[in-house]
Amino acid sequence: MAFHDVRFPASLSFGAIGGPERRTEIVTLASGFEERNSPWSHALRRFDAGMGLRSLDDLSAVIAFFEARAGQLHAFRWKDWSDHKSCLPSVAPQFTDQIIAVGDGQRRSFALSKAYRSGATVYHRPIVKPVAGTVHAGIGGNEVFVELNYTVDYGAGLILFHEAPEVGAEITAGFEFDVPVRFDTDRIAVSVSSFQAGQVPSIPVVEVRA
Template identity: 65%
Template sequence: MGFHEVRFPASLSFGSVGGPERRTEIVALANGFEERNTPWRHSRRRYDAGVGMRSLDDIDTLIAFFEARSGQLHGFRWKDWADFKSCVPSAVVSATDQTVGVGDGTTNEFRLQKRYASGAEGYDRAICKPVAGTVVVAIDGAEQAEGQHWSVDAGTGVLSFTTPPADDAMITAGFEFDVPVRFDTDSLMVSVDGFQAGEIPDVPVVEVRV
């Protein structure tokens, strides 16, 4: 599978609809109870890029982007305007937003992640497409200098330290991130007359595992 490290135009994804989906298998038992299981450890996000189209120029930009990705063939970055920061959308990213690991004096690579918590339960989502220039890192609350103490691979979300963090050192990070996606169709159906009348094309986009 090919992946292009290019972001779908953020001005067009703004206003789109979508979000995470889960897959749950439910078996109803004879006694009225039910068993629930899932084959998915991680959620998968879906969006409709067509909702963000507001003009014929937007359609032209969409077609160019679609053709450059060869339809479903190549993945790309997507900005989820409802969830693109390590903190809440209204806050400013800080180096203590998310815990990404605990030092052991040996390990010098850690993957960025974001935790979604509600009560005592939570879900840790691996972040593999951080936005370059937005990542900040701290060890035990002390911010570390990029390039001097650490670096990050914007294509994988792996954080690398020049010197392994000390034993029991708390490693935290803040960042903006994109979602790796692909088009979920190999065709675009666009009607100029229909679009001018207020109709929008259906442009499904789905998250991919990378």
């Protein structure tokens, strides 16, 4: 399966329903206690693209996008409007948003990630599809600048500094990002009359590991 570096129309994903999905295996013991385990270290997100359609023109755009991806064959970018920034949805990303690493004086390449905190627990989500032109980076509390100090691999979510950050320096970053997804169906079934009556088709998409 190839990845097409193109985003599903953001205006149509705006009304989509979806979010993260975890997989938990639960075994109930004879004592009544449970043993719980997850084979996934990271969630997968699922969405229904059909919920964002408001007109036949929207439907036509989705069908064209679906055909260009050959159904489930090729993955693509998806804007998750509920979670697409390194910061709160109401503000713009800043270079101080996320601590992504600590310099060791040798490494120059660092992967983007987003921390989700609740109490003492922190989950770090890999960010592999940042949006071009939105990445800001800092070293040791000072902002550094793209091209002058570093480059960004927008296909893999990596920052490559021209010079290795010094030992102990916090590497920080702020960014917007997309989710790598594919269609979770090879078939779109829709009736024009039912669509005009308000019955939208179900067009599921699912996150892929990238």
